[in-house]
Amino acid sequence: MTWLQALPALFIAIGVFLIPGAVLGRAVGLRGLMLWAVAAPATVSVASITAIAAGVLGVRWSVGLVGLSVIALALLCLLLRFAVSVTRTRIDGRSISPIRSVRSPELPLPIGVVRALSYVAAVVAPTVIITWRFMATIGSPGNISQSYDNVYHLNAVRHIMETGSASSLSLGSLTEAGEGFYPAAWHDMISLVALATGTSIPVAVSLGNIVIGAVVWPLACMYMISRITGMSAITILLTGMLSGGFAAFPYLMIDFGVLYPNLLSIAILPVALGIMISFLGVGVLTAGLGHSVVLFLLVFPGLALAHPSTAIAMIAFGAPVVLAWVAYRTLQWRRGTVANRRMGLIFTFAGLYLGIGLVAWNLARLDPSVSLWDPRQTGSQAVGEVLMSAPQGAEASLALFALTILGLAVLSTRPARLWIVGMFSVGLGLYVIASATGEGEFRHFWTGVWYNDANRLAALLPVVTLPVAVIGGEWALRRLADIVRTSELPSAIARRVSTPESRVHYTLPATGLLAGIVLIGVSAQLMGVPRQQSEAAPGYRYTDSSDLLSVDELAIFDAVEEHVPEDAQVFGNPWTGASLVYAFTGRQTVAPHITGQRTDEENILLTQLDEAGAEPGVCAAVRNTNTYYALDFGTREVGSRYHPSTAMDNAESAPGLELVASAGNAALYAVVACGTQGEAS
Structure with a gap:
């Protein structure tokens, strides 16, 4: 099968990931970017929970079963909304739809149309780039990763399809002697892709992973960034262009291991962080308690059942957000703008978050006997790799390095946004501990959840580096646009081409912004990502001496x-x-x-x-x-x-x-x- 022949099945796979969650999302009132960013995580949640329930009830796993679950849940949500009289509310009133028809004299198109086109471009660009790179890495739809873990992953998908049992509670080791818990969300989704498309398991794996990397991940990134900075076309476009520029994710996860469950869980992680950011009100776009609970219930089960270690990463990355929220509310309390009772609830929530997080952290740590990964470098080398978005010896990305340094500098002047630096520092610290700290209880306490494996922590770094890089890129582009706008260049061009000066003053900086975003996106595709692709590709080829199957x-x-x-x-x-x-x-x-x-x-x-x-x-x-x-x-x-x-x-x-x-x-x-x-x- 060629990629062209697999194209119809790829579109079906996209539907498998997005449509069930979108139906459920609309039932609870989601729309716009929020709807499509939450759609895939919601599908994963419903599918993985349905699989567990089906296992308990003895019902056979199928596409139809998941569809019935979605319909039942959607109807229940509609009834609940009606019961509490919220049928006219919207969770995200500042989403991209409907498109405004206001026309600016400086623009040939309505503002809303321009913004909507920007959002579409922000989705299409990374989808095309990542899809192309995944296809080039895999080589042919039927190729498989010639790696250790793939024996289990492929056979687990077959087990689900043959036995009709997809529960995370029993997938285990696939043998009568060792059935037990294994996070099955990725395997559940790939089995649905195989059942819905009728393709072989290797083809279904290729298509499903492309959807996760090229569709789910960029949408999740855009959702998280929009909660931090708002729905600015510049930041959304930058996010889309940069989401495909990190060698560590999603590309490393289809090479090392292979860690397919981590691929899915990390692709969902930005949505979970975005929900936390909006609920605590530390970003630009906020959401109330009820809305946040609904979103959390849609997203978190899928995240945890894709891979629990990523749920622990969410707790770690969220800690600076919670601390910043407490600090901000404490300042308000001291000024008399927050009541004592409310402050007590805030401290209680923060204490519960940190306490439950610590308990979960300890429970999730693996036995030291299975955490066999050794440190491979010095601390300073590890820090340099993080700053250059080149973990695990990857080739440095100069574009991401410059944007990250600039973003850290900009954020250092914005006290209200230092929690973003905190998230980045948590990711950096965990990676440094795993890759550069000697064996011992200290290292195992902090990174034992991830087998002390720096590769797994490297894949998490883009989640916390991306906001920093986007903020750095936005600052640089806006400063350049301001310089152009205040210079004599717009007036000179207007006189030369006989165009109203007001239009040139708008369109010239806008054109420069667009060109700058494209340049940044192209630059991010140089060095690190091509090398990761070239290193991963041989592991997907059938040869006379292939590692797994010749x-x-x-x-x-x-x-x-x-x-x-x-x-x-x-x-x-x-x-x-x-x-x-x-x-x-x-x-x-x-x-x-x-x-x-x-x-x-x-x-x-x-x-x-x-x-x-x-x-x-x-x-x-x-x-x-x-x-x-x-x-x-x-x-x-x-x-x-x-x-x-x-x-x-x-x-x-x-x-x-x-x-x-x-x-x-x-x-x-x-x-x-x-x-x-x-x-x-």
């Missing part, structure tokens, strides 16, 4: 579909990628993930399968698990690791195995020493 191994999956019954289980060493037979063909496998708990019979198959017919107990395990076929993908393992396996080390000479098909070093065997499939044990 060209020959992929061909063997075709043989599996031809020779292996649909209800059969296939053995494969998961370290070699053989376990992806489940994701690609639907045939179950002994070990659907590289790690995980195994039953005694599974352990026998994973160590002694080639001894079928000779070693007591092997055939019993074969019959009881219905494992009459086996894949041998050699000894090459993902990540150039080496875990010696004895299960198929003598496959070629084993009398109990019979070769069914081969391609290069990859082979499919039938286990003939144990009778035939379906035979009683």
